[in-house]
Amino acid sequence: MTERIPVVENILNANDRIALDNQKRLTDAGVFCINLMASPGAGKTSLIERMLPVLSERMSIAVIDGDVASSIDADRAAAAGATAVQINTGGQCHLDATQLRHALDELELGTFDLLIVENVGNLICPASFKIGAHTSVLIASVPEGDDKPYKYPGMYHGVDALVINKTDLLPYIDFDMPYFRRGVELLNQELVSFPLSCKTGEGLDAWIRWVEERTAQAQKA
Amino acid sequence: MHELPVTENILEISLRHAQEQQASCITDIHLVVGELSSIVDDSVQFYWDLISEGTIAQGAHLHFTRLPITLHCLNCDHHYSPQNEDFACPQCSSERVELEQGEEFYLDSIEIERETTHDEAR
Numbered sequence: 001m002t003e004r005i006p007v008v009e010n011i012l013n014a015n016d017r018i019a020l021d022n023q024k025r026l027t028d029a030g031v032f033c034i035n036l037m038a039s040p041g042a043g044k045t046s047l048i049e050r051m052l053p054v055l056s057e058r059m060s061i062a063v064i065d066g067d068v069a070s071s072i073d074a075d076r077a078a079a080a081g082a083t084a085v086q087i088n089t090g091g092q093c094h095l096d097a098t099q100l101r102h103a104l105d106e107l108e109l110g111t112f113d114l115l116i117v118e119n120v121g122n123l124i125c126p127a128s129f130k131i132g133a134h135t136s137v138l139i140a141s142v143p144e145g146d147d148k149p150y151k152y153p154g155m156y157h158g159v160d161a162l163v164i165n166k167t168d169l170l171p172y173i174d175f176d177m178p179y180f181r182r183g184v185e186l187l188n189q190e191l192v193s194f195p196l197s198c199k200t201g202e203g204l205d206a207w208i209r210w211v212e213e214r215t216a217q218a219q220k221a
Numbered sequence: 222m223h224e225l226p227v228t229e230n231i232l233e234i235s236l237r238h239a240q241e242q243q244a245s246c247i248t249d250i251h252l253v254v255g256e257l258s259s260i261v262d263d264s265v266q267f268y269w270d271l272i273s274e275g276t277i278a279q280g281a282h283l284h285f286t287r288l289p290i291t292l293h294c295l296n297c298d299h300h301y302s303p304q305n306e307d308f309a310c311p312q313c314s315s316e317r318v319e320l321e322q323g324e325e326f327y328l329d330s331i332e333i334e335r336e337t338t339h340d341e342a343r
Binding site for chain 1: 223226227230231233234235238239242244248249252257258259290306307308309316317318320324326327328329330331332333334335
Protein backbone atom coordinates (compact mmCIF):
# COMPACT_ATOMS: atom_id res chain seq x y z
CA MET A 1 0.00 0.00 0.00
CA THR A 2 1.43 3.35 -1.00
CA GLU A 3 1.40 6.50 1.01
CA ARG A 4 1.58 10.01 -0.39
CA ILE A 5 4.19 12.25 1.23
CA PRO A 6 3.99 15.99 0.62
CA VAL A 7 7.35 17.47 -0.35
CA VAL A 8 6.79 20.86 -2.01
CA GLU A 9 10.43 21.61 -2.65
CA ASN A 10 11.77 23.76 -5.47
CA ILE A 11 13.63 21.47 -7.85
CA LEU A 12 16.42 23.99 -8.29
CA ASN A 13 16.62 24.58 -4.54
CA ALA A 14 20.22 23.36 -4.28
CA ASN A 15 21.31 25.79 -7.01
CA ASP A 16 19.33 28.65 -5.46
CA ARG A 17 21.02 28.10 -2.10
CA ILE A 18 24.49 28.24 -3.62
CA ALA A 19 23.45 31.35 -5.57
CA LEU A 20 22.52 33.02 -2.28
CA ASP A 21 25.91 32.07 -0.83
CA ASN A 22 27.64 33.55 -3.88
CA GLN A 23 25.69 36.76 -3.55
CA LYS A 24 26.54 37.09 0.13
CA ARG A 25 30.19 36.48 -0.62
CA LEU A 26 30.16 39.20 -3.29
CA THR A 27 28.26 41.65 -1.11
CA ASP A 28 30.61 41.07 1.84
CA ALA A 29 33.59 41.71 -0.43
CA GLY A 30 32.01 44.94 -1.72
CA VAL A 31 31.69 43.66 -5.28
CA PHE A 32 28.65 44.54 -7.40
CA CYS A 33 27.84 41.68 -9.77
CA ILE A 34 26.01 41.81 -13.11
CA ASN A 35 24.70 38.67 -14.84
CA LEU A 36 24.87 39.53 -18.53
CA MET A 37 22.67 37.32 -20.70
CA ALA A 38 21.83 37.27 -24.40
CA SER A 39 21.52 35.05 -27.43
CA PRO A 40 24.80 34.19 -29.22
CA GLY A 41 26.02 37.13 -31.26
CA ALA A 42 23.95 39.82 -29.55
CA GLY A 43 27.11 41.60 -28.46
CA LYS A 44 27.86 40.58 -24.88
CA THR A 45 31.61 40.59 -25.33
CA SER A 46 31.53 43.70 -27.53
CA LEU A 47 29.60 45.56 -24.87
CA ILE A 48 32.12 44.52 -22.22
CA GLU A 49 34.95 45.66 -24.49
CA ARG A 50 33.25 49.02 -24.84
CA MET A 51 32.63 49.42 -21.11
CA LEU A 52 36.04 48.43 -19.80
CA PRO A 53 38.20 51.29 -21.10
CA VAL A 54 35.79 53.86 -19.65
CA LEU A 55 34.96 52.15 -16.37
CA SER A 56 38.46 50.86 -15.63
CA GLU A 57 39.56 54.43 -15.00
CA ARG A 58 37.09 54.69 -12.14
CA MET A 59 36.87 51.20 -10.70
CA SER A 60 38.48 47.79 -10.63
CA ILE A 61 36.68 45.22 -12.80
CA ALA A 62 36.70 41.45 -13.17
CA VAL A 63 34.97 39.49 -15.92
CA ILE A 64 33.87 35.85 -15.76
CA ASP A 65 33.05 34.37 -19.15
CA GLY A 66 30.85 31.35 -19.58
CA ASP A 67 31.09 29.48 -22.85
CA VAL A 68 30.52 25.98 -24.05
CA ALA A 69 34.13 25.95 -25.30
CA SER A 70 37.16 28.20 -25.99
CA SER A 71 38.65 31.16 -24.13
CA ILE A 72 38.04 33.71 -26.89
CA ASP A 73 35.77 35.88 -24.77
CA ALA A 74 37.97 35.90 -21.68
CA ASP A 75 40.95 36.73 -23.90
CA ARG A 76 39.05 39.68 -25.36
CA ALA A 77 38.04 40.91 -21.89
CA ALA A 78 41.63 40.56 -20.65
CA ALA A 79 42.93 42.44 -23.69
CA ALA A 80 40.48 45.23 -22.86
CA GLY A 81 41.97 45.55 -19.40
CA ALA A 82 39.95 43.34 -17.06
CA THR A 83 40.98 40.43 -14.88
CA ALA A 84 39.23 37.62 -16.70
CA VAL A 85 38.29 34.06 -15.79
CA GLN A 86 36.93 31.64 -18.38
CA ILE A 87 34.43 28.93 -17.48
CA ASN A 88 33.95 26.22 -20.09
CA THR A 89 30.65 24.54 -19.43
CA GLY A 90 31.45 21.56 -21.64
CA GLY A 91 28.12 21.65 -23.42
CA GLN A 92 25.92 22.94 -20.64
CA CYS A 93 23.60 25.65 -21.93
CA HIS A 94 23.86 28.04 -18.98
CA LEU A 95 26.05 28.93 -16.03
CA ASP A 96 24.90 27.63 -12.68
CA ALA A 97 25.68 28.77 -9.16
CA THR A 98 28.28 26.07 -8.54
CA GLN A 99 30.26 27.06 -11.62
CA LEU A 100 30.25 30.67 -10.51
CA ARG A 101 31.36 29.66 -7.03
CA HIS A 102 34.42 27.92 -8.46
CA ALA A 103 35.20 30.90 -10.67
CA LEU A 104 34.94 33.25 -7.68
CA ASP A 105 37.60 31.15 -5.96
CA GLU A 106 40.01 32.20 -8.68
CA LEU A 107 39.55 35.91 -7.98
CA GLU A 108 40.77 37.99 -5.10
CA LEU A 109 37.31 39.43 -4.59
CA GLY A 110 38.25 42.20 -2.18
CA THR A 111 40.26 43.93 -4.88
CA PHE A 112 37.32 44.47 -7.25
CA ASP A 113 34.37 46.87 -7.38
CA LEU A 114 32.48 45.32 -10.27
CA LEU A 115 32.16 41.77 -11.55
CA ILE A 116 30.58 41.18 -14.94
CA VAL A 117 29.49 37.59 -15.56
CA GLU A 118 29.02 36.88 -19.24
CA ASN A 119 26.58 33.99 -19.33
CA VAL A 120 26.39 31.35 -22.07
CA GLY A 121 24.68 32.71 -25.19
CA ASN A 122 21.14 31.39 -24.86
CA LEU A 123 17.70 32.94 -24.37
CA ILE A 124 16.10 30.07 -22.49
CA CYS A 125 18.12 28.25 -19.89
CA PRO A 126 20.06 31.03 -18.10
CA ALA A 127 16.71 32.46 -16.99
CA SER A 128 16.04 29.41 -14.81
CA PHE A 129 19.41 29.24 -13.07
CA LYS A 130 20.23 31.91 -10.54
CA ILE A 131 23.95 32.44 -10.08
CA GLY A 132 23.94 35.02 -7.29
CA ALA A 133 24.38 38.25 -9.23
CA HIS A 134 22.92 41.49 -7.85
CA THR A 135 21.31 42.41 -11.13
CA SER A 136 20.37 40.63 -14.35
CA VAL A 137 20.83 42.34 -17.69
CA LEU A 138 19.67 41.11 -21.08
CA ILE A 139 21.18 42.27 -24.36
CA ALA A 140 18.83 42.13 -27.31
CA SER A 141 20.16 43.11 -30.70
CA VAL A 142 17.89 44.43 -33.40
CA PRO A 143 18.84 41.88 -36.12
CA GLU A 144 17.40 39.16 -33.86
CA GLY A 145 13.93 40.54 -34.62
CA ASP A 146 11.26 42.47 -32.77
CA ASP A 147 9.28 39.37 -31.78
CA LYS A 148 11.78 37.98 -29.27
CA PRO A 149 10.06 39.24 -26.09
CA TYR A 150 6.95 37.35 -27.22
CA LYS A 151 8.87 34.19 -28.03
CA TYR A 152 11.10 34.10 -24.95
CA PRO A 153 8.86 35.45 -22.18
CA GLY A 154 10.75 33.62 -19.43
CA MET A 155 13.95 35.48 -20.20
CA TYR A 156 12.38 38.90 -20.71
CA HIS A 157 10.32 38.61 -17.54
CA GLY A 158 13.23 38.02 -15.21
CA VAL A 159 15.69 40.78 -16.04
CA ASP A 160 16.29 44.18 -14.40
CA ALA A 161 17.72 46.03 -17.40
CA LEU A 162 17.68 45.63 -21.15
CA VAL A 163 20.36 46.73 -23.59
CA ILE A 164 19.11 47.03 -27.18
CA ASN A 165 22.27 46.70 -29.24
CA LYS A 166 23.13 47.30 -32.91
CA THR A 167 20.76 50.26 -33.26
CA ASP A 168 23.00 51.46 -36.13
CA LEU A 169 21.38 48.69 -38.20
CA LEU A 170 17.83 49.96 -37.68
CA PRO A 171 17.65 51.72 -41.09
CA TYR A 172 18.44 48.43 -42.87
CA ILE A 173 16.12 45.95 -41.19
CA ASP A 174 12.46 45.59 -40.34
CA PHE A 175 12.45 46.11 -36.62
CA ASP A 176 9.29 47.61 -35.17
CA MET A 177 10.57 49.30 -31.99
CA PRO A 178 7.12 50.09 -30.51
CA TYR A 179 6.03 46.45 -31.02
CA PHE A 180 9.27 45.21 -29.44
CA ARG A 181 8.98 47.59 -26.49
CA ARG A 182 5.35 46.66 -25.94
CA GLY A 183 6.34 42.98 -25.65
CA VAL A 184 9.08 43.88 -23.20
CA GLU A 185 7.01 46.17 -21.03
CA LEU A 186 4.05 43.79 -20.87
CA LEU A 187 6.17 41.39 -18.91
CA ASN A 188 8.31 43.76 -16.97
CA GLN A 189 7.13 47.30 -16.32
CA GLU A 190 10.06 48.14 -14.06
CA LEU A 191 12.61 47.36 -16.74
CA VAL A 192 15.06 50.10 -17.71
CA SER A 193 16.31 49.93 -21.28
CA PHE A 194 19.34 51.28 -23.11
CA PRO A 195 19.24 51.42 -26.91
CA LEU A 196 22.83 51.64 -28.10
CA SER A 197 25.33 50.64 -30.71
CA CYS A 198 28.63 49.05 -29.74
CA LYS A 199 29.76 49.77 -33.31
CA THR A 200 29.22 53.55 -33.33
CA GLY A 201 29.23 54.14 -29.58
CA GLU A 202 25.87 55.89 -29.69
CA GLY A 203 23.90 55.44 -26.46
CA LEU A 204 26.79 53.87 -24.55
CA ASP A 205 27.12 56.78 -22.13
CA ALA A 206 23.71 56.23 -20.53
CA TRP A 207 24.37 52.52 -20.07
CA ILE A 208 27.82 53.05 -18.58
CA ARG A 209 26.42 55.71 -16.23
CA TRP A 210 23.77 53.24 -15.05
CA VAL A 211 26.40 50.57 -14.30
CA GLU A 212 28.51 53.11 -12.48
CA GLU A 213 25.59 54.38 -10.39
CA ARG A 214 24.40 50.90 -9.50
CA THR A 215 27.93 49.87 -8.48
CA ALA A 216 28.31 52.97 -6.31
CA GLN A 217 24.89 52.44 -4.69
CA ALA A 218 25.69 48.83 -3.88
CA GLN A 219 28.97 49.78 -2.28
CA LYS A 220 27.36 52.46 -0.14
CA ALA A 221 24.69 50.08 1.15
CA MET B 222 19.73 20.96 -22.49
CA HIS B 223 19.72 21.03 -18.75
CA GLU B 224 17.38 18.15 -18.04
CA LEU B 225 20.17 15.99 -16.60
CA PRO B 226 21.00 18.27 -13.64
CA VAL B 227 17.29 18.84 -13.16
CA THR B 228 16.64 15.10 -13.06
CA GLU B 229 19.51 14.62 -10.62
CA ASN B 230 17.89 17.18 -8.33
CA ILE B 231 14.54 15.40 -8.56
CA LEU B 232 16.23 12.15 -7.56
CA GLU B 233 18.15 13.76 -4.70
CA ILE B 234 15.05 15.44 -3.26
CA SER B 235 12.92 12.28 -3.64
CA LEU B 236 15.47 10.02 -2.01
CA ARG B 237 16.03 12.42 0.88
CA HIS B 238 12.33 12.64 1.69
CA ALA B 239 11.81 8.91 1.23
CA GLN B 240 14.66 8.18 3.61
CA GLU B 241 13.17 10.46 6.26
CA GLN B 242 10.00 8.39 5.97
CA GLN B 243 11.91 5.11 6.04
CA ALA B 244 10.39 4.16 2.71
CA SER B 245 11.36 0.91 1.04
CA CYS B 246 10.44 2.17 -2.40
CA ILE B 247 9.18 5.23 -4.25
CA THR B 248 6.38 4.43 -6.72
CA ASP B 249 5.32 7.87 -7.98
CA ILE B 250 6.71 11.39 -8.13
CA HIS B 251 4.48 14.40 -8.69
CA LEU B 252 6.06 17.46 -10.28
CA VAL B 253 4.51 20.85 -10.89
CA VAL B 254 5.88 22.78 -13.85
CA GLY B 255 4.77 26.24 -14.92
CA GLU B 256 4.43 26.94 -18.63
CA LEU B 257 7.33 29.41 -18.50
CA SER B 258 9.71 26.84 -17.04
CA SER B 259 11.75 25.39 -19.84
CA ILE B 260 11.73 21.69 -19.24
CA VAL B 261 11.00 18.78 -21.56
CA ASP B 262 9.04 16.00 -19.86
CA ASP B 263 10.31 13.24 -22.17
CA SER B 264 13.92 14.22 -21.56
CA VAL B 265 13.48 14.14 -17.81
CA GLN B 266 11.85 10.71 -18.11
CA PHE B 267 14.74 9.51 -20.30
CA TYR B 268 17.37 10.57 -17.77
CA TRP B 269 15.24 9.37 -14.90
CA ASP B 270 15.20 5.81 -16.20
CA LEU B 271 19.00 5.89 -16.34
CA ILE B 272 19.91 7.58 -13.08
CA SER B 273 17.25 6.06 -10.80
CA GLU B 274 18.51 2.57 -11.58
CA GLY B 275 19.66 0.76 -8.48
CA THR B 276 17.95 3.19 -6.09
CA ILE B 277 14.65 2.75 -4.24
CA ALA B 278 13.18 5.17 -6.79
CA GLN B 279 13.90 2.86 -9.71
CA GLY B 280 10.83 2.50 -11.92
CA ALA B 281 8.91 5.29 -10.21
CA HIS B 282 6.39 7.04 -12.42
CA LEU B 283 6.95 10.73 -13.03
CA HIS B 284 3.76 12.81 -13.20
CA PHE B 285 3.96 16.32 -14.60
CA THR B 286 1.26 18.82 -13.76
CA ARG B 287 1.60 21.74 -16.15
CA LEU B 288 0.37 25.09 -14.89
CA PRO B 289 -0.70 27.59 -17.55
CA ILE B 290 0.47 31.19 -17.46
CA THR B 291 -2.00 33.38 -15.62
CA LEU B 292 -1.81 37.14 -15.59
CA HIS B 293 -3.40 39.86 -13.53
CA CYS B 294 -4.35 43.17 -15.12
CA LEU B 295 -3.26 46.05 -12.88
CA ASN B 296 -5.64 48.37 -14.69
CA CYS B 297 -9.01 46.56 -14.50
CA ASP B 298 -8.16 43.75 -12.06
CA HIS B 299 -9.02 41.03 -14.59
CA HIS B 300 -7.35 37.62 -14.11
CA TYR B 301 -6.73 35.60 -17.28
CA SER B 302 -4.61 33.15 -19.22
CA PRO B 303 -3.21 34.63 -22.44
CA GLN B 304 -4.57 32.86 -25.52
CA ASN B 305 -1.60 33.68 -27.74
CA GLU B 306 1.78 35.37 -27.52
CA ASP B 307 0.15 38.72 -26.76
CA PHE B 308 -0.03 39.08 -23.00
CA ALA B 309 -2.11 42.30 -22.98
CA CYS B 310 -5.40 42.27 -21.03
CA PRO B 311 -8.20 40.90 -23.24
CA GLN B 312 -10.77 42.98 -21.34
CA CYS B 313 -9.28 46.49 -21.36
CA SER B 314 -6.19 46.05 -23.61
CA SER B 315 -3.96 47.36 -20.83
CA GLU B 316 -0.30 46.46 -20.97
CA ARG B 317 0.14 46.92 -17.24
CA VAL B 318 -0.06 43.29 -16.25
CA GLU B 319 1.73 41.11 -13.74
CA LEU B 320 2.54 37.43 -13.85
CA GLU B 321 0.61 35.37 -11.31
CA GLN B 322 1.47 31.84 -12.31
CA GLY B 323 3.69 30.07 -14.81
CA GLU B 324 7.19 30.04 -13.33
CA GLU B 325 6.60 27.17 -10.88
CA PHE B 326 9.05 24.32 -10.85
CA TYR B 327 8.76 22.13 -7.80
CA LEU B 328 8.43 18.62 -6.55
CA ASP B 329 4.98 18.46 -4.99
CA SER B 330 4.84 14.99 -3.45
CA ILE B 331 6.07 11.44 -3.63
CA GLU B 332 4.25 8.15 -3.15
CA ILE B 333 6.14 5.59 -1.16
CA GLU B 334 5.84 2.09 0.22
CA ARG B 335 7.14 1.06 3.59
CA GLU B 336 8.39 -2.35 4.45
CA THR B 337 5.95 -4.11 6.71
CA THR B 338 7.64 -4.31 10.07
CA HIS B 339 7.69 -7.49 12.06
CA ASP B 340 5.25 -6.08 14.62
CA GLU B 341 2.72 -5.01 12.03
CA ALA B 342 2.90 -8.35 10.31
CA ARG B 343 1.80 -10.15 13.41
